[in-house]
Amino acid sequence: MRVCFVAPDAGAPQLPSAPLSRWAGLDAWSMALGLAELPGVEVSLAGGAIGGPATVSASGLHIFPALRSRPRRSRLLPGSRRSFGWAQVDAKAVDSFANAAADLFCFVGIVPESGHLHAACYCRDTATPYVVIAADDHTFSPAYYFNSQELDSYRMAGFTGFLILAQATRVLAQSAQQARLAPAICSGMTRVVAPPAPPRAPAAAPKSHVLWMGRANPADRPERVIELARALPDVPFAMVLLPDIESYATRLRQCLPPNIRVTSEADMAALGQWIGQAALLVHTSAGGGVTLPLRMAWANAIPILSLVDGTGALPPETGAVTVAPVQAPEALRALLLRPDELDTQGRISATHLAATHDRTRQIECLAAELRSVVEECRGARP
Secondary structure, three states, X not given: OEEEEEOOOOOOOOHHHOOOOOHHHHHHHHHHHHHHOOOOOEEEEEOOOOXXXXXXXXXXXXXXXXXXXXXXXXXXXXXXXXXXXXXXXXHHHHHHHHHHOOOEEEEEOOOOOOOHHHHHHHHHHHOOOEEEEOOOHHHHOHHHHHOOHHHHHOOOOOHHHHHHHXXXXXXXXXXXXXXXXXXXXXXXXXXXXXXXXXXXXXXOOOOOEEEEEEEOOHHHOOHHHHHHHHHOOOOOEEEEEEOOOHHHHHHHHHOOOOOEEEEOOOOHHHHHHHHHOEEEEEEOOOOOOOOHHHHHHHHOOOOEEEOOOOOOOOXXXXXXXXXXXXXXXXXXXXXXXXXXXXXXXXXXXXXHHHHHOOHHHHHHHHHHHHHHHHHHHHHHOO
């Protein structure tokens, strides 16, 4: 089985050291590495320069040349080979995906500025199946596709991303809750496969900061950790603030207190260091699903202070201590003064990860789902 991942950061052979524009890029890389270790599975990543040679990364992943171009509104009728919905596509970019020689394509989330649009067109034109793996709850939110500032900034009709998801051969949701949302959008089968844990980060001592990881997007509510840091000026904080809405990121940076270190350009190695030095992770994202930052915290036995209650709250078995934002300063200081409590919550996190996101088991589950898609599509062909 030959599988190709098309993800936001799958754009260069040096992906492990490339800046992470989105968690989906790191998730795709992590899943691809796991699948590549299985017998009978050949994995590639969309990347490299058009017309350039295919390469093999140090970790054994095949990097094939693929052209990227920004989608534009099309004046052509939907259904034309040069359009997808109302988005105009570059025929050369579409054809470049033939370099993968893949039986199946995988998208982690739906991101308009990645190669998802052109890969979906290639799959449509060649009757090649593609699977969408949910990146978070927003993958199934109509508001993401129709109201996103980011989509507007790329001048692409909002429903094009919606159509990519709707026309997927299969959708893999992270949870039963996501699976209940999917039928309203997706025409293909939806299955639940808990995402695998990422590899552990190198341990570091001493634990030097309280960590927050997310996007520069109001949905992730980074302002809550900024308010928390402002209330505790003697506690060092670190933020991995991934680019998303540029104007929002600019406003956040203008109001940072001096006890917050922030980066938007974390590569995989640096991200491991930030995780390894974290005493605790602050969780503020509502409706994010089983995000990569949460799984990274669980994989490294890092306790979680969640400022999300009600819908989107983390259950206690995840190792999370949930408090209202107004109670957060007092709760955080109390946790930092009790290392034994932090250790206990960290062990609960690690236990939860082993029970639900064990890397070996979930990579095998993912492979089984992908194989079934390939076999079903082969059986359906005349």
